[in-house]
Amino acid sequence: MKRRTFLTTSGALIVSFSAAKLIGPLELAAQAPGPYPDPDFRQLDSWIVIHENNTATFYVGKTDCGQGTGTAFRQMMADELDIDYDKTACVMGSTDVTVDQGGSGGSDAIQTDGWPMRRVAAEARRVLLDMASAKLGAPVEALTVSSAVIAVKGDPAKRVSYGELIGGKKFHVALTGSNIDATTGIAKVKPVQDLTIVGRSPERYDIPAKVDGTQQWAVDVKLPGMVHARNVKPPVAGATLVSIDESSVRSLPGFVRVISKGNYVAVVCEREEQAIDAAKKLQVSWKKPDAAPFPASPDLHRYMRSATPTSSSNPIVVGNPDAAIGSAAQVIEAEYDIPFQGHTAFSPAHATADPSNGQITIYSNDMKSYGMRNGVAAFLKVPRESVRVIWREGPQGYGRTAADDAGFEAAYLAKELGRPVRMQWMRNEETAWDTKGPAFACNLRGAIDARGNLTAFEYIARACDYNHVGYNEPDTVLIAQLMGIRPSRPAAGSAATPGEMYAIPNRRMAMHVVSLPLAFETPLRTGNLRDPNGPQSTFASESFIDELAAAAGVDPVEFRLKLLSASPGDDTGFKRARSIAVVKAVAEKYGWDTRPSPRANRSGDILKGRGIAYAFRNQTVVAEIAEVEVNRATGHVWVKRLVCAHDCGLVINPEGLRRTIECGMQHSLSRALHEEVQFDTEKVTSTDWISHPSLTHRDAPETIDVVLVNGDPNPHRSDLPPYGAGETVCKPLLAAVGNAIFDATGVRLRRVPFKDARVLAALNTGGTG
Amino acid sequence: MSSITLKVNGASHTVDVQPSTPLLYVLRNDLDLHGPKFGCGLGQCGACTVIINGVATRSCVTPVSSVRSEVTTLEGLAVGGKLHPVQQAWIDEQVPQCGFCQNGQIMTAVALLKRTPHPSDQQIREGMARTLCRCMTYYRVQTAIKRAAGERA
Numbered sequence: 001m002k003r004r005t006f007l008t009t010s011g012a013l014i015v016s017f018s019a020a021k022l023i024g025p026l027e028l029a030a031q032a033p034g035p036y037p038d039p040d041f042r043q044l045d046s047w048i049v050i051h052e053n054n055t056a057t058f059y060v061g062k063t064d065c066g067q068g069t070g071t072a073f074r075q076m077m078a079d080e081l082d083i084d085y086d087k088t089a090c091v092m093g094s095t096d097v098t099v100d101q102g103g104s105g106g107s108d109a110i111q112t113d114g115w116p117m118r119r120v121a122a123e124a125r126r127v128l129l130d131m132a133s134a135k136l137g138a139p140v141e142a143l144t145v146s147s148a149v150i151a152v153k154g155d156p157a158k159r160v161s162y163g164e165l166i167g168g169k170k171f172h173v174a175l176t177g178s179n180i181d182a183t184t185g186i187a188k189v190k191p192v193q194d195l196t197i198v199g200r201s202p203e204r205y206d207i208p209a210k211v212d213g214t215q216q217w218a219v220d221v222k223l224p225g226m227v228h229a230r231n232v233k234p235p236v237a238g239a240t241l242v243s244i245d246e247s248s249v250r251s252l253p254g255f256v257r258v259i260s261k262g263n264y265v266a267v268v269c270e271r272e273e274q275a276i277d278a279a280k281k282l283q284v285s286w287k288k289p290d291a292a293p294f295p296a297s298p299d300l301h302r303y304m305r306s307a308t309p310t311s312s313s314n315p316i317v318v319g320n321p322d323a324a325i326g327s328a329a330q331v332i333e334a335e336y337d338i339p340f341q342g343h344t345a346f347s348p349a350h351a352t353a354d355p356s357n358g359q360i361t362i363y364s365n366d367m368k369s370y371g372m373r374n375g376v377a378a379f380l381k382v383p384r385e386s387v388r389v390i391w392r393e394g395p396q397g398y399g400r401t402a403a404d405d406a407g408f409e410a411a412y413l414a415k416e417l418g419r420p421v422r423m424q425w426m427r428n429e430e431t432a433w434d435t436k437g438p439a440f441a442c443n444l445r446g447a448i449d450a451r452g453n454l455t456a457f458e459y460i461a462r463a464c465d466y467n468h469v470g471y472n473e474p475d476t477v478l479i480a481q482l483m484g485i486r487p488s489r490p491a492a493g494s495a496a497t498p499g500e501m502y503a504i505p506n507r508r509m510a511m512h513v514v515s516l517p518l519a520f521e522t523p524l525r526t527g528n529l530r531d532p533n534g535p536q537s538t539f540a541s542e543s544f545i546d547e548l549a550a551a552a553g554v555d556p557v558e559f560r561l562k563l564l565s566a567s568p569g570d571d572t573g574f575k576r577a578r579s580i581a582v583v584k585a586v587a588e589k590y591g592w593d594t595r596p597s598p599r600a601n602r603s604g605d606i607l608k609g610r611g612i613a614y615a616f617r618n619q620t621v622v623a624e625i626a627e628v629e630v631n632r633a634t635g636h637v638w639v640k641r642l643v644c645a646h647d648c649g650l651v652i653n654p655e656g657l658r659r660t661i662e663c664g665m666q667h668s669l670s671r672a673l674h675e676e677v678q679f680d681t682e683k684v685t686s687t688d689w690i691s692h693p694s695l696t697h698r699d700a701p702e703t704i705d706v707v708l709v710n711g712d713p714n715p716h717r718s719d720l721p722p723y724g725a726g727e728t729v730c731k732p733l734l735a736a737v738g739n740a741i742f743d744a745t746g747v748r749l750r751r752v753p754f755k756d757a758r759v760l761a762a763l764n765t766g767g768t769g
Numbered sequence: 770m771s772s773i774t775l776k777v778n779g780a781s782h783t784v785d786v787q788p789s790t791p792l793l794y795v796l797r798n799d800l801d802l803h804g805p806k807f808g809c810g811l812g813q814c815g816a817c818t819v820i821i822n823g824v825a826t827r828s829c830v831t832p833v834s835s836v837r838s839e840v841t842t843l844e845g846l847a848v849g850g851k852l853h854p855v856q857q858a859w860i861d862e863q864v865p866q867c868g869f870c871q872n873g874q875i876m877t878a879v880a881l882l883k884r885t886p887h888p889s890d891q892q893i894r895e896g897m898a899r900t901l902c903r904c905m906t907y908y909r910v911q912t913a914i915k916r917a918a919g920e921r922a
Binding site for chain 1: 770786787790791794797798801802803804806807808809810811813814816842843844846847852856859860863864865866867868869870871872875890893894895897898899900901902903904905906907908909910911
């Protein structure tokens with residue numbers, strides 16, 4: 001039976017798409033039988049629809065991972081279109097109705113994709129003014145626009161609304177641009193000074209449905225004839241499937257099928273709890289690999305330091321670091337270690353795929369839904385036009401859904417079965433097998449001359465990041481790996497340089513990538529975890545800068561300001577000036593007391609201290625201060641206060657940005673205090689919220705202060721760009737906390753997370769973590 | 770399969786499921802109440818929280834056959850179209866990021882405030898300690914609970 005026929009004859013069964021909810025464009029589009037050609041980004045109608053009731057719907061190729069970008073898109077486009085914010089709506093991320101802006105990633109939603117959105121909205125305004133000019137018999141120069149109504153200046157009775165001009169009809173206006181980011185019409189965007197909706201803080205439109213239970217999440221999709229699937233993963237990384245005893249589950253209630261190819265195994269049942277039960281009971285025989293897939297987690301960094309790199313970048317060398325180190329009054333050396341840290345998304349991976357009408361529709365929270373569409377089409381070897389991804393809200397993205405295994409699995413199973421399939425990973429499966437932020441092993445050296453000046457800085461990083469996945473490639477998602485598919489050239493991976501503007505006369509920075517023995521079908525596959533390498537590299541570099549400040553006997557803020565001010569040179573975005581501004585701003589907001597670390601009085605059971613760290617990411621600069629209380633008896637660290645000074649250029653929604661900064665810092669706080677993937681030589685052993693703890697309400701700071709700096713030296717610049725927020729705040733936090741612990745205790749911790757036992761051991765030995 | 774009758778948000782429902790089926794799947798898949806979410810299936814994160822007899826209960830580890838009293842889900846908090854004060858505080862404070870865990874945060878906070886109408890900071894931290902959020906909205910959740918408790922009204 002064709003899907004459409006089914007819908008019309010058995011509508012009563014379609015619970016999630018009940019008549020009352022069939023109102024939005026997504027719900028209507030969900031019934032389109034296909035195929036699904038790409039919306040043309042060079043057509044204005046692909047971006048903006050004006051309705052007869054004088055409202056507008058914006059169609060953008062992004063997804064909102066929970067930072068309120070959808071609200072920001074509406075603000076920017078409403079501002080350029082001259083329509084009230086609350087008369088607009090935004091549709092995101094569904095590949096058949098929105099242009100392909102790549103979905104989310106890299107904190108670039110506002111920075112990159114906001115520009116074509118603004119330009120097309122400005123173009124729509126221009127076209128509407130031309131139409132009004134003809135209709136009202138007045139030149140465009142004689143017209144004025146307010147709240148989607150165009151009137152003749154000085155003669156307000158002569159007026160026409162956008163809805164009257166074009167409501168329900170199409171613009172049929174072509175746009176230009178060599179690629180989607182360059183999309184433009186003839187109209188220019190407004191100077192920043194003329195924007196009135198940008199810079200205000202309308203409440204996020206998605207929040208009410210998320211607190212009253214009406215939000216339709218990707219996990220909620222329910223289709224006629226849908227069945228439930230669960231994976232059965234190899235018990236040991238690199239194991240080979242020997243045999244499946246289907247009789248172990250065949251008589252279970254609701255059993256539909258076991259589907260298997262290569263080392264990929266899934267069980268399908270009519271009901272969800274039946275699938276969970278069947279996946280537990282399915283008897284599968286596996287052969288362990290001949291060699292250990294990886295060292296156990298306590299041995300990881302030793303392994304990483306001795307492994308031959310799979311790739312090395314050309315070192316960045318300034319001056320003569322060896323000579324400076326050779327003639328230094330003091331040479332400081334340190335090793336910093338960061339373990340694998342998982343995404344551990346709050347909800348395990350999930351997706352529902354529908355094979356009706358010979359097409360594949362995937363309902364997914366994939367932040368890069370467009371990539372999934374392309375990847376699934378290639379994976380299933382079907383035309384792109386037969387595949388679409390309908391994006392719906394889901395648990396925080398932060399990179400996990402950029403390698404969205406569940407969508408591929410649901411699509412594969414749906415095609416095999418000819419029925420809609422809902423795939424849902426389990427908690428232990430997700431925590432063990434999700435993508436991981438790469439582990440880092442960093443070696444640092446610094447030279448200080450007799451006057452306390454930093455004369456050389458050496459940073460050598462090794463990242464365990466070979467075969468990095470993260471873009472929904474059809475040959476790197478886990479189901480493809482388990483089926484034996486291999487990319488011709490695995491991604492090289494990368495090890496980042498620190499993002500700072502310190503003027504140090506002699507430097508060497510070298511980056512290497514190493515691989516674990518098992519590069520495929522491994523639960524230790526690396527992906528993009530919220531500023532993929534920034535927290536790791538910045539933990540090492542900004543902690544070490546603090547060590548150098550202490551060795552020089554200089555206050556940590558003063559030490560950084562001196563390094564930032566040592567060169568007058570700046571870049572086109574005034575990054576040096578803005579770096580100095582955020583360091584000063586965070587110190588001022590905190591009420592920083594200038595003195596070297598550690599503090600002199602370190603007696604008592606609760607030791608208090610403060611630490612600063614700073615970083616940039618692209619053109620966004622942040623400085624953060626953590627105030628800690630360290631319990632000398634237990635080793636427990638509580639970050640009592642966090643302060644952030646943040647400069648991301650033009651701010652679209654200040655309150656939304658504050659929330660994003662607060663949460664981003666707390667996410668990194670979780671990485672600083674708790675998060676560490678643990679494994680033996682066969683498998684990941686930290687697989688739930690007990691064995692892999694996360695930040696909890698107990699850890700929340702008592703106070704979080706955010707200062708939005710926006711330190712462009714020329715406030716009258718009409719093109720003050722937005723630089724993108726979200727990930728930058730994740731970078732310095734680990735170091736800020738470590739530096740605060742040093743200030744409080746005099747003990748330097750060079751490995752995260754700062755778990756109680758690790759801190760206590762360091763306090764007791766007076767050594768390092 | 771057994772026929773089991775449940776009272777949820779004021780209405781009675783009869784479902785035909787295995788008695789051991791976790792309440793979560795009956796609420797989500799049979800009654801189409803999507804407030805409670807699957808997060809871990811282990812009672813560790815709180816995503817699936819419902820209120821039974823005034824107690825925040827993890828529906829993912831509660832067999833449906835063990836439920837003896839009325840179940841309230843996120844959808845059942847509002848009365849006569851008016852949001853529960855906790856829900857309103859969540860909007861006023863703009864608490865959620867992705868929002869996926871917020872069912873657990875809200876339901877646990879509602880039960881906490883019922884038990885302790887004016888909780889101290891420490892009581893909030895302890896009362897909410899087992900309700901996780903991976904967007905780390907903790908600071909705002911705690912602010913919103915204080916607002917709902919009237920301390921910031």
